[in-house]
Amino acid sequence: xxxxxxxxxxxxxxxxTLFNALCKGGAEAANFPFCTIEPNTGIVxxxxxxxxxxxxxxxxxxxxPSTLKFIDIAGLVKGASQGQGLGNQFLGHIRSVDAxxxxxxxxxxxxVVHVDAEPDPxxxxxxxxTELMLADLDVLEKRRDRAHKLARSNDADAKLExxxxxxMAAQLGEGKIPTYDKDNPKVAALVxxxxxxxxxxxxxxxxxxxETFKNFDANPKAKHLxxxxxxxxxxxxxxxxxxxxxxxxxxxxDAAMFMEEIGIRETGLNRVxxxxxxxxxxxxxxxxxxxxxxxxxxxxxxxxxxxxxKIHTDLCRxxxxxxxxxxxDLVAAGGWTKAQAAGKLRIEGKDYLIQDGDVIHVRFxx
Numbered sequence: 001x002x003x004x005x006x007x008x009x010x011x012x013x014x015x016x017t018l019f020n021a022l023c024k025g026g027a028e029a030a031n032f033p034f035c036t037i038e039p040n041t042g043i044v045x046x047x048x049x050x051x052x053x054x055x056x057x058x059x060x061x062x063x064x065p066s067t068l069k070f071i072d073i074a075g076l077v078k079g080a081s082q083g084q085g086l087g088n089q090f091l092g093h094i095r096s097v098d099a100x101x102x103x104x105x106x107x108x109x110x111x112v113v114h115v116d117a118e119p120d121p122x123x124x125x126x127x128x129x130t131e132l133m134l135a136d137l138d139v140l141e142k143r144r145d146r147a148h149k150l151a152r153s154n155d156a157d158a159k160l161e162x163x164x165x166x167x168m169a170a171q172l173g174e175g176k177i178p179t180y181d182k183d184n185p186k187v188a189a190l191v192x193x194x195x196x197x198x199x200x201x202x203x204x205x206x207x208x209x210x211e212t213f214k215n216f217d218a219n220p221k222a223k224h225l226x227x228x229x230x231x232x233x234x235x236x237x238x239x240x241x242x243x244x245x246x247x248x249x250x251x252x253x254d255a256a257m258f259m260e261e262i263g264i265r266e267t268g269l270n271r272v273x274x275x276x277x278x279x280x281x282x283x284x285x286x287x288x289x290x291x292x293x294x295x296x297x298x299x300x301x302x303x304x305x306x307x308x309x310k311i312h313t314d315l316c317r318x319x320x321x322x323x324x325x326x327x328x329d330l331v332a333a334g335g336w337t338k339a340q341a342a343g344k345l346r347i348e349g350k351d352y353l354i355q356d357g358d359v360i361h362v363r364f365x366x
Contacts, residue, residue, distance in 0.1 A: 004069040005276050009103035010124050014207040014241050019072035021244035022269050040072040046273055048295055050327055055293040057335045064294040068273055091135050099276050100202040102128050107209040121225045132197040133172045140169045177232055201279035204229045204236045213240035237275050239268030283356035307354040308362045318366035322348045327357035
């Protein structure tokens with residue numbers, strides 16, 4: 001299972017350049033609006049140091065990491081919600097991803113023309129959020145008309161929907177991300193059916209120059225952006241496309257040395273992946289043996305049979321039990337066999353919820 005992250009932003013903020021740097025996707029990157037029309041897709045491995053450790057312990061023949069799918073969506077412009085630019089086609093592409101990375105420009109380059117005379121990351125984000133809110137308002141207005149007709153016949157569900165639509169539309173009208181009672185299953189199901197863009201998991205990806213990336217918290221524009229993003233419940237993740245491109249061309253050891261030389265601890269790609277996983281509440285479990293060590297991604301709270309089904313549908317259908325050892329216990333013991341001998345192996349049934357770092361073996365019968 002790989003999760004998909006869509007890059008959304010105004011034209012010429014560096015979306016396609018960033019896309020290419022992160023996943024070497026070969027998307028066309030040029031100095032004019034709507035260079036990207038159809039979404040470009042790239043797959044990147046999710047870094048996880050635990051995989052190499054497991055592979056060494058179990059003498060695995062290969063390592064198979066989880067993957068992340070980046071989708072470079074065409075540039076958004078003012079009026080997209082009303083059909084400007086690529087309009088509805090653009091909005092439809094956003095709805096197809098798991099999480100949104102709102103790309104804003106935090107670098108100065110006279111050779112790259114911005115849609116506004118002076119690049120302003122806060123203005124970039126404001127335009128994006130306004131267009132998404134307007135698109136959501138349009139969705140809610142259509143739902144309100146339908147719910148209003150049904151509510152006349154004393155349909156309880158229609159009355160609830162009408163009330164909910166009015167509340168959320170009012171919040172959007174005030175420039176706020178809609179809130180609702182997430183603990184109410186009926187309300188949560190209704191809101192999910194609305195498919196509102198502003199309620200999708202999202203964060204801000206600030207495309208910076210190298211100096212700003214290294215000293216992001218000290219940059220005045222970055223501080224202003226972080227303050228504005230926080231008003232919409234959005235986290236800001238700095239990424240330098242130029243630096244990511246350079247790192248991507250180096251061997252892992254050389255890349256680590258280069259990062260140490262310039263004083264950075266973590267790549268922008270790693271930050272983006274970690275942020276996406278956290279927003280979507282994803283965790284990683286492992287299978288490890290002589291053939292391969294592999295990482296698997298599931299949503300937190302996934303029962304053991306469904307987690308096993310990620311490996312193969314037969315494992316879910318014929319699930320009997322799961323043999324499990326935590327990554328920490330397995331490493332401390334020195335491998336699966338030694339962990340079993342030390343009594344660290346647990347037998348879990350169908351009600352067990354898979355935990356991050358679980359190393360598993362599934363018993364099944366079909």
